[in-house]
Amino acid sequence: MQPEAAPPALLSVRDLTVAYGGRTAVQAVNLDIAPGEIVGLTGDSGSGKSTLGLALLGLARPPGRILAGEVRLSGADLLTLSEPQRRSLRGREVGLIVQNPRASLSPLHMIGEQIGAVLKAHLPLDGAAADARAVDLLRNLGLNDPERRAKAYPHEISGGMAQRVLIAMALGAGPRLLVADEPTSGLDVTIQAQFLDELWKTARDVGSAVLLMTQDLGIIANYCDRVLVMQDGAIVADDVTKRFFAAPRDVYSRTLLSLERVAPPVAPGDAAIVLEARGLSKSFRLRDGRKVLQAVDHADFVIGRGETLGLVGESGSGKTTVGRCLLRLIEPDAGEVLFEGRDMGRATPAELRRLRKRIQIVFQDPLDALDPRWTIRDIINEALERPDAARVSELLGFVGLDPAVAKLKPRALSAGAQQRVSIARAIAAEPALIVLDEPTSALTPLARVEIVRLLRDLQARLGSSYLFISHDLSTVEHLSHNVAVMYLGQIVEIGTREQIFRSPRHPYAKALLAAHLAPDPSRRRVDRIEDAKLAGEIPSPIDLPRGCYLAGRCPEAVASCRTQLQPLRTLRDGRQIRCTPVAERDGAKTDPVAA
Amino acid sequence: MFVILGRVLSSLGVLVAVSIVLFTLVHAIPVSPARVVLGGDASEEDIAEFERDNGLDRPVIVQYLSWAGGVMKGDLGRSLIDNTVIAVTISQTLPVTLELVLWSFCLALVIAVPLGVLSAYHEDRWIDHLARVVATLGVSIPTFWLGLMLIAWGAVGLGWFPAGGYVPWSAGAKPHLLSMTLPSVSLGLYYVAIISRMTRSSVGDVLMADHVRVSRAMGLSRGRILIYVLRNALSPVVTVAAMSFGYMFGWALIVEQVFTIPGMSRALLNAIFRRDYLVIVNVVLVITAMFLVANLIADLLYRWLDPRTAR
């Protein structure tokens, strides 16, 4: 699409300025969106994206105020209209979707009622007609039993369903522009992909333009026609998607995309085994005392010296529990963990204390893990044999921090710097293995890139092994040598990075990887033929089916899948997979360890 | 249903626990009621005889059990001081206090909730400042002093209301309501302050919530959004209102004293002055029961307001 030759703009913003008190959040922004166009707006946290998104509807989050500029929607300046006039344009001409769909619905009102309220606000419908229309919309969204669903409260429907309800509301009155502010943050990758597919398809079908605000360049590469980059309240780049990704012109985007251009780490040649888990299992009894949640189900894997095993899976897959069981922060129910050849389960308390020094963990939220009353020096000293200022400075240097921060307290640092402190503390005892539990999830995209680089550097210098636990496939791809995919407590496929990312074999791994949105417009998901799609959503990890846990959703399932547990079997290329039909097609030998 | 049953049972448990603690505490008061009944110049022998006759010389546990046994049979016992039947005292005074508290409570709600909503909607505008002034006054003016000021203004100055006293319904609705007006206002103002502040902050929080922003962005009318906001903001208000309702029984003590209203709180005050053990225990238990009932109702309201807790 050629922006220069675009038809008259649907939305045209000129010199828009929004401020919170004395601080300007959006600074003289100009932008145009053509009818039917999908425009991505990216930028680091605090760059002003959300404020801009709201201002496009003539709204500002208190105490913010729109100070100047015009927002022309089909020619009329929204900002000069009266409040009732603006109100009638919202929803009818321009809709808004924000992140966290469930929080976007009033938790105490039935969803049918909420959809109906939006319809009634813009369409000449009475109550009954609006309700009927709401049920129709729900039906069109593919919900079964829409009459009953309409009477459900937001907490009674899944997150995915809530998103569809929101789309229904946002598009119900047929607006020609949809503003979507981080609509998928916090969602699992498969649901994110489903949602964006749906949004993309619906927008294309009704010819709505979309302004899609996100920090995830993968989303932009996959769904957007054009890219805007925001920094400090101003738009610093505006380009067609393909050209943007080929040669980003702004520093921010270049930094984010820099990882793509660095070769992934090379696995060390001698892979002496540092840790081996065999049949690791853990279940939790729920509060009612009867139901059991199987969090980890016979997990087997090995981690070699200097190697990174990436552990991926969606929420509830049990990946975090695996990490905690390794350190015996959680006592596993069954299975053994051999660390440097020694069985952790049989270690005496004294041995365990010593072993714990050799295995460290870094948590997702650094503030939770760092005592806010202690200085950085105290925190790192605690991990050392004895206080050692020189060593503290050295460690801070290792993680790229100025040794002067040693006298500060954690809250004085940015989230990225806090995470560096956590890492410095973890490497202080020179561990053989570091469990990294979602260490980048709480960070901004820029900080995430920095931490990934740091982890790579440290591994090259210190030769530590990592167990890298994350739902973020891009980061896993940048760090891991081997990758294990978990589904409902089971490892369903484990192999090298190339095997898993280039050609996953397990149906679930295939679906997961297909949902991965790489920041590469030449690998757009929307251009791919959908062969890996799974039906429905992840079932609850309580009361699991008898056979393969995926059988109910799997396109390749055969009758035996529903009744027989699937063993982990090794394929000819060395990877292991928990799917009998695929393994048999491959002609795999029967694995000696049956699950 | 089982949840509610459970709540009722646990409330009964609380009552029993409170009764034990009360009974023990009241009996720890150093001066015997015999001294009050028999007067300052009674001899030690007279006092011992009185205590023996009234069973006050028995161990506290025995006294407790015999009283509790009576309660099970619906017999709350008799006052040690004037031998009146406590159940009768309570049945005469409770309706008065209950009515006073109910009026104050309704008054507080009717003023506080709209005031809180308005000030949340118009943060830092004149209505918000006005509400803040009302709230500051409400929490800082002692109920006692407010009562006297209301008497000085409404009764002595304007002559619209009686200076005190309780006129029963039977004497006519107008005189009755006039006699309840000043007491209700002086009891209610504090809770206008508390509840309006709570409403303001709760509504303020909900106004910041994503779904309200989304509703605005969807172009919903102010009225429709207000419906969403109110329902979402009400839960904490219900909590505070239920607690307020309970606390009012305590503060009614001062109001009944100032306005000379023959309610239960005043009976309690007299009982305390007179060391009337059983009356103290029974009245405090009734007040506790009111408190528990208010909380139970609040609980049911929650369930109705918030389908998430309805499991």
Added chain:
Amino acid sequence: MTDLNRRLLLKSAALAAGLDLIRIPGAFAQDGTLNIALPNNPSTLDPIQTSNHDAMAISNAIFENLLEVDLDGNVVPSLAHKLPVINDEATRFTFDLRDDVVFQNGAKFTAEDVKYSYEYMLDPKNRSVRRTLFAPIKEIVIESPTRIVFNLSQPYRPWLQYMTKFMGIFPKGSREAKGDDAFKLAPADLGTGPGVFVTWQPDSHIELKRNPNYWRKGVPAWSRVMARIVPEDATRLAYLMTGQAHIISSPPPRDFERLKTTPGIQTGSKVAIGGMWFMQTNTKRAPFDDVNFRKAVSCAIDRKSIAKDVFYGLLDATATPAPTGVSYYNAEADKAVGYDPEKAKAFLAKSKYADKAEFELLVPSIPYLFDAKDGALVMQSQLAKIGIQMKITPMEQPQILTRAIAGTQVACLLPLMAPSDPTFIIQICFTNNQIMSKSSGYTNPELDAAIQESYKYTDAARLDPVLKKIQAILVEDCPNIFLGFVGVANAWRAEVKGFKPNTGLTMWIRDVSLG
């Protein structure tokens, strides 16, 4: 704070009066109802159990006795048609009874009823709280339906005073017929008095109606009495201002001066002969085991300034146990231990506690009839001037009483409201085996003899010298620090006629009419 309240109340009342807003209370007066406001809810209306003075305003309107005290404090005949004939030893009292009295239930009043009532009260198993006051009554003999004789075991003058307050006559057989609870809670038709009990709503009001067959012709002038219980001082005042009450008792002392000048309001006060206020010092405990120290304290206290500044004239300041206005007042005794800082210093120098002059005073934390706290504060500063440190400890009244009775207090300040007999408090505090004996720890055979002698006399000519001698003894030994006599005050609306405060601390409503 409360000071401010009342001032504001008075101010607004004055303003209202200026605007003619103080209504001549139509609704309250037209039906002939007399409205009074009392601070305390009675615990009983039984005349043989009453100890609360507020209750007496009611019980004295229902029940009567052979004698009564007039508004000036004189004992005058009531159901007896003249004062009793007393033998020389004061052990035999002969009363001639009125012949025209009927009870409220219509029965005729005779000597039988008198004998029945006193014997019922004297029977220990009926547990009259005031039985001990009448203990010397040995025998009651009916000579005729209108003549009755009381034989006493010893000379005992005071009982004539006591019967005016702590006893009433009820019909023969009424206790058995109605039960004690009826006397206590609903004494309808049980007395001979002007008011017939109608209803009592505890903590709210007591209602009486006019006794149409009352033996005094022409009284009462009211058709009903509504006595409302209004504990809060300021509210009681508001009742008076708004006309909800015609008469109130115990107006706050500090407002009393101002009330005097408030249009439409009348006030009056009178010294209560039984309202002795003194510091109960324990002569068995340091530092009050030294008479010089006691005298030092007595001379250090400027009672007159306390009476003026703290009690606004509602205290008759005296250092001797007699009001200044009575015939037996011993001015010399008053002077001997009255305010004189130089003397106080001299006494202190002589005492063994000159170096360590300090003590603790217990003061009621919740006032009963009378707020002693402010007075205690002034005393504290006066004592400090001559070098005595007094520590004030607030405590609940019953607890102080318990300690005083057990004699474990060092000093306490508790107004004792006694019958209006000049020797009552002296007897219970300074003779052996009395309720308050241990609080002073003091006895003196000379004093005992003087008290016994006083019991023989009922005429001032013989009685006054003995009473003066008693004062001289008590001032010489100074067992306690006498401070003065409490005034009883009332305030009433201008339309109330025939009302005056009396010396007995109660409200006398029989002769009141509404103009």
